[in-house]
């Protein structure tokens with residue numbers, strides 16, 4: 387089985403995924419030999435579905451709100467509706483759709499297609515038979531959903547990483563470490579197109595690496611001193627609130643605006659958060675020696691205020707054998723998750739255990 391990164395033909399547009407075909411293309415149904423899959427990105431606020439072909443091109447897409455507090459049945463109904471909406475505007479015949487791949491919030495068992503555990507962002511989500519339930523809702527529209535391997539699921543961070551590894555910033559890399567810095571800090575290691583999900587499906591929690599900058603600080607996981615307590619977006623805001631009290635802006639974005647306007651304290655806190663991130667990433671890179679390191683998440687879109695100290699700390703922490711390795715920004719934005727989810731079907735080895 388070739389690596390996912392080999393599936394994008396040489397010379398292909400590196401990021402054609404943002405475009406949806408115009409009316410002329412959508413009117414013409416593609417021949418059944420075109421292999422496609424539906425990728426679903428199931429999050430706490432919205433569910434995105436996209437029909438994706440084997441060259442990682444998005445042919446059609448749909449987004450619906452997540453009824454997050456209405457229980458699993460309502461969420462699954464909404465997910466099925468997002469798939470139906472995407473298929474209705476896709477220029478493919480039913481027989482060309484090989485199946486549905488899902489990237490979902492929560493810890494997901496990719497073998498059973500079930501939700502192992504989840505936060506309260508999705509009410510009662512833990513224990514949901516995600517793949518079986520979604521396939522049951524969609525068999526009328528997608529005949530192939532009866533077959534083995536036709537509905538597969540991973541965690542949304544893993545799906546995001548698979549997308550970047552198959553069609554984004556790491557598409558030419560045989561191994562990649564992908565890390566998101568946003569509301570939380572999470573990541574994934576992808577080797578030859580396969581995502582390392584771990585024995586308990588929980589691999590990649592890089593936010594819970596110990597960080598000297600977070601010494602003594604409580605973490606969202608209940609422990610102390612973890613990277614997420616200093617390097618997530620909310621952590622940057624919280625540090626600024628602790629420092630200036632009443633003069634703090636309402637959110638992380640406001641801290642960055644103050645830094646750009648010349649606030650030394652805002653700048654110091656952002657630099658400390660980015661340096662802690664870079665230092666921790668260097669440690670993981672030293673351990674895994676990935677060909678590429680890709681950074682995504684809200685903080686990755688915040689400019690050089692954050693990237694420069696991150697790059698400096700990362701370079702300073704590398705062992706000599708890894709010198710020259712540099713983190714790069716993710717390329718696909720939110721499309722990474724639906725593309726990665728679809729790649730579960732289009733590249734069935736994506737979640738097999740790494741030998």
Ligand SMILES: [Zn+2]
Nearest residue numbers: 594605607612
């Ligand atoms: Zn933690």
